[in-house]
Amino acid sequence: MTQNIEQLKAQILELTREYSRQVHGMNRPGNDADRPPFIAGKSPVAYAGRVFTEDEVEAAVSSTLDFWLTLGKEGAAFEAELASLLGIKATLLVNSGSSANLIALSTLTSPLIDANRRLRTGDEVITCAAGFPTTVAPIIQNGCIPVFVDSDVHTGNINVEQLESAFTEGQTKAIMIAHTLGNPFDLATVLQFCKKHHLWLIEDNCDALGCTYTMPKQLANDLGFTKNSPGLDAGEDFIIRYTGSWGDISTQSFYPPHHLTMGEGGAVNIVSSMKLKRIAESFRDWGRDCWCPSGKDNTCGKRFDWQLGELPDGYDHKYIYSHLGYNLKPLDIQAAIGRVQLKRLPEFINTRKQNWEYLRRGLANLEEFFDFSLPTHATSWSLSGFTWDESACQTDCSWFGFLLLVKPTSPFTNSLLARHLDNLKIGNRMLFGGNLLKQPVMVQLKQESPDKIKIAGEMTGADILMNQGLFLGTYPGLTQAMLDYEIEQIQQFVKSY
Numbered sequence: 001m002t003q004n005i006e007q008l009k010a011q012i013l014e015l016t017r018e019y020s021r022q023v024h025g026m027n028r029p030g031n032d033a034d035r036p037p038f039i040a041g042k043s044p045v046a047y048a049g050r051v052f053t054e055d056e057v058e059a060a061v062s063s064t065l066d067f068w069l070t071l072g073k074e075g076a077a078f079e080a081e082l083a084s085l086l087g088i089k090a091t092l093l094v095n096s097g098s099s100a101n102l103i104a105l106s107t108l109t110s111p112l113i114d115a116n117r118r119l120r121t122g123d124e125v126i127t128c129a130a131g132f133p134t135t136v137a138p139i140i141q142n143g144c145i146p147v148f149v150d151s152d153v154h155t156g157n158i159n160v161e162q163l164e165s166a167f168t169e170g171q172t173k174a175i176m177i178a179h180t181l182g183n184p185f186d187l188a189t190v191l192q193f194c195k196k197h198h199l200w201l202i203e204d205n206c207d208a209l210g211c212t213y214t215m216p217k218q219l220a221n222d223l224g225f226t227k228n229s230p231g232l233d234a235g236e237d238f239i240i241r242y243t244g245s246w247g248d249i250s251t252q253s254f255y256p257p258h259h260l261t262m263g264e265g266g267a268v269n270i271v272s273s274m275k276l277k278r279i280a281e282s283f284r285d286w287g288r289d290c291w292c293p294s295g296k297d298n299t300c301g302k303r304f305d306w307q308l309g310e311l312p313d314g315y316d317h318k319y320i321y322s323h324l325g326y327n328l329k330p331l332d333i334q335a336a337i338g339r340v341q342l343k344r345l346p347e348f349i350n351t352r353k354q355n356w357e358y359l360r361r362g363l364a365n366l367e368e369f370f371d372f373s374l375p376t377h378a379t380s381w382s383l384s385g386f387t388w389d390e391s392a393c394q395t396d397c398s399w400f401g402f403l404l405l406v407k408p409t410s411p412f413t414n415s416l417l418a419r420h421l422d423n424l425k426i427g428n429r430m431l432f433g434g435n436l437l438k439q440p441v442m443v444q445l446k447q448e449s450p451d452k453i454k455i456a457g458e459m460t461g462a463d464i465l466m467n468q469g470l471f472l473g474t475y476p477g478l479t480q481a482m483l484d485y486e487i488e489q490i491q492q493f494v495k496s497y
């Protein structure tokens, strides 16, 4: 009987693989020989999307047949694998990057956090005006005040020069910012600032899985970092670590455009202390005090021996709540898909870099019309690569997209270019919400409760990114023919003026 069941599963999975090979050819990696050909002008060029083969589909079906459904062995394995890749204490799977951000910020409000560092209603959190809304929303949702800092137009990242003016003694407790489009922000300056003022750092790493940041060893040691991320080495004088492994907590998104996908999904990475894991897990899992995984009881060994709050002595620990939590868990099936994707990550990261470089070279003659972005700390780009101050910090970008700014002197605007590309089915995006302060939700908030947000200075950079910016895809589903088509069409568009 067992033998038959195993054979049956093997047959289903073999058929699943065959089905996937026949149906999902367009989702194979861009360099896969079995991908159907690209037909210029007919086939769309997506800016991002799922890249998978029959391996992911098999993993999903296999997990579905097991029908455990809620987080289980696949989830636990994925969490361990991602944490070990980043070289951090732990990872918690959640159902989206936005949920990860919500949990990360909520974690810092817990009564289990030391009183002088705990975030309370009215405390301030420094964030960026340009970017994605759910990097900022959890600050307000938790009753704290976001203090908006401007962005650097060359990198799309936080303008660190405004940090001091955003700080208020006794009120500022944390910084929560994203590595924009796979370009690490200036971690050295931000971490030094956090150390000086005893602030938490939440890195929104949703768009930046696989980026690295290299810091001179002495500086890294002063900031408490003595080890490279596993498998990385930048020589004796430097420490190199993945983004998402420098702050106290970091977050990932596994929504399809991101570096790896499981459909919906995200992660909270616990970097600085295991105490944060226990709290984050509680916020993810209904706010409960108990930390048993699904389907398990009595992990703590004293399930009926707790007395907490004003509950009777011995009340079942499974139903004791120490936080106002949520239920933000994904399915085990998602984790099964994610585990296959994780194996592809090194190749995905490489391809993103190659695609960025290919677009940069193909558009290099258009510098009169466009400002092209630079990795943080790079001083210029040329055909022979980026230039850096070799003794200082460096970044290696796992590009989420290819950001360009249409110069104000150009005879066209970013939105004219966007419309043109859209008509040609060439996927492109603005830098998410642009200057978030101009979004209807923020305008309304400013009008109704002006004391609920603060602005550290002029938001000139965020406005430029909004008014002139546009990004193209770098995702590993792009083929060389697609990239050539994009380049050719942009060249023709510019020539037409």
Ligand SMILES: Cc1ncc(COP(=O)(O)O)c(C=O)c1O
Pocket (backbone or CB within 6 Å): 095, 096, 097, 098, 099, 101, 131, 132, 134, 135, 178, 204, 206, 207, 252, 253, 254, 255, 265, 266, 432
């Ligand atoms: C920087 C950043 N943070 C958070 C998110 C939210 O992730 P999710 O879509 O999984 O909720 C995104 C989404 O793309 C993002 O770009």
